[in-house]
Amino acid sequence: MAIHSINVRNQFRGRVKEILIGPVVSEIEVETALGLVTSVITTRSINELGLQVGTEVLALVKSTEVSIAKV
Amino acid sequence: MAIHSINVRNQFRGRVKEILIGPVVSEIEVETALGLVTSVITTRSINELGLQVGTEVLALVKSTEVSIAKV
Amino acid sequence: MAIHSINVRNQFRGRVKEILIGPVVSEIEVETALGLVTSVITTRSINELGLQVGTEVLALVKSTEVSIAKV
Amino acid sequence: MAIHSINVRNQFRGRVKEILIGPVVSEIEVETALGLVTSVITTRSINELGLQVGTEVLALVKSTEVSIAKV
Amino acid sequence: MAIHSINVRNQFRGRVKEILIGPVVSEIEVETALGLVTSVITTRSINELGLQVGTEVLALVKSTEVSIAKV
Amino acid sequence: MAIHSINVRNQFRGRVKEILIGPVVSEIEVETALGLVTSVITTRSINELGLQVGTEVLALVKSTEVSIAKV
Numbered sequence: 001m002a003i004h005s006i007n008v009r010n011q012f013r014g015r016v017k018e019i020l021i022g023p024v025v026s027e028i029e030v031e032t033a034l035g036l037v038t039s040v041i042t043t044r045s046i047n048e049l050g051l052q053v054g055t056e057v058l059a060l061v062k063s064t065e066v067s068i069a070k071v
Numbered sequence: 072m073a074i075h076s077i078n079v080r081n082q083f084r085g086r087v088k089e090i091l092i093g094p095v096v097s098e099i100e101v102e103t104a105l106g107l108v109t110s111v112i113t114t115r116s117i118n119e120l121g122l123q124v125g126t127e128v129l130a131l132v133k134s135t136e137v138s139i140a141k142v
Numbered sequence: 143m144a145i146h147s148i149n150v151r152n153q154f155r156g157r158v159k160e161i162l163i164g165p166v167v168s169e170i171e172v173e174t175a176l177g178l179v180t181s182v183i184t185t186r187s188i189n190e191l192g193l194q195v196g197t198e199v200l201a202l203v204k205s206t207e208v209s210i211a212k213v
Numbered sequence: 214m215a216i217h218s219i220n221v222r223n224q225f226r227g228r229v230k231e232i233l234i235g236p237v238v239s240e241i242e243v244e245t246a247l248g249l250v251t252s253v254i255t256t257r258s259i260n261e262l263g264l265q266v267g268t269e270v271l272a273l274v275k276s277t278e279v280s281i282a283k284v
Numbered sequence: 285m286a287i288h289s290i291n292v293r294n295q296f297r298g299r300v301k302e303i304l305i306g307p308v309v310s311e312i313e314v315e316t317a318l319g320l321v322t323s324v325i326t327t328r329s330i331n332e333l334g335l336q337v338g339t340e341v342l343a344l345v346k347s348t349e350v351s352i353a354k355v
Numbered sequence: 356m357a358i359h360s361i362n363v364r365n366q367f368r369g370r371v372k373e374i375l376i377g378p379v380v381s382e383i384e385v386e387t388a389l390g391l392v393t394s395v396i397t398t399r400s401i402n403e404l405g406l407q408v409g410t411e412v413l414a415l416v417k418s419t420e421v422s423i424a425k426v
């Protein structure tokens with residue numbers, strides 16, 4: 001089902017650069033304008049979405065999951 | 072206590088652009104190279120860190136919190 | 143930007159039954175086939191999505207956020 | 214230790230339908246009235262809870278982890 | 285419904301030391317053997333659980349939510 | 356990059372007691388004053404941080420990730 005819009009405020013567009021496949025979860029590196037964004041999702045989702053190197057994706061992060069540090 | 076390094080792979084450097092203060096939690100907009108990153112943290116943390124508009128910060132996101140969508 | 147599909151495996155379709163507005167975050171009750179699903183998102187997102195009582199929505203939960211208990 | 218009640222507002226009762234075991238984390242499919250709910254937890258927890266196909270469980274989700282999308 | 289056991293590996297027993305009530309979410313300080321543990325939950329949950337200063341509680345954290353830093 | 360301070364209110368100091376390595380994510384047991392704290396992070400992060408049994412670490416948990424149960 002197509003989603004018209006989502007509440008997740010942090011949406012970073014990019015392309016899949018690398019996928020590290022595991023038996024249950026996998027790691028995806030997405031190349032965005034900001035640099036690499038890393039995601040861990042289920043391996044089933046990778047298959048269902050048909051993700052591979054080069055696929056155009058959105059990396060999404062809910063605001064309550066973002067921590068802030070002073071440097 | 073200063074932290075030498077952290078496992079969080081997604082670290083976006085930027086400056087606080089706006090703070091919306093609430094009684095318990097507050098919303099921070101951070102301007103990064105990737106665009107705006109929004110974070111919701113406790114208002115106490117904002118005071119303890121001394122965050123204000125212009126403060127240089129890191130927005131951090133654990134990889135397991137990043138979702139992937141196809142566009 | 144419309145999203146074609148998303149990795150989030152848990153998607154519960156329903157209608158907004160109630161919104162409790164706060165200054166920074168708000169609580170939404172969604173009536174689904176499973177019963178009520180409660181979500182806390184930023185009040186800005188509620189406004190941007192134009193959510194109100196009766197709006198048809200999807201409640202989404204990443205698999206890594208689901209805990210399991212024995213009863 | 215038995216838990217009397219918990220703050221987690223989203224509690225979906227069901228039965229384990231399938232377990233995909235991994236070396237560190239595993240995926241559990243829970244059949245509920247709403248359909249399948251997927252959870253990723255540590256494999257150690259699966260063993261400690263004695264989860265197997267058919268076990269009656271609660272799938273729990275904290276409200277701050279629920280995203281909302283418009284369809 | 286009483287919960288027999290839960291997959292959440294991190295369970296810290298303590299007493300509520302302070303509650304900061306907000307319109308939607310509230311902050312709870314729990315005094316444990318490890319020091320203070322801070323939680324943000326919905327204000328409705330606080331009322332439903334009947335939490336007040338002195339109440340004996342468990343603070344629970346899913347393993348996938350714990351970050352690791354080197355000091 | 357060294358981090359001066361971070362908004363995460365829950366910081367538990369301890370030593371790595373055990374590491375269970377997986378192909379994508381790994382489990383770390385940290386021995387703290389409060390007892391064991393378990394964390395699941397990417398195996399890459401473990402390598403990049405150079406974590407091993409005995410390493411002194413901070414386990415960090417964002418307040419919005421802490422649930423509260425009555426016992």
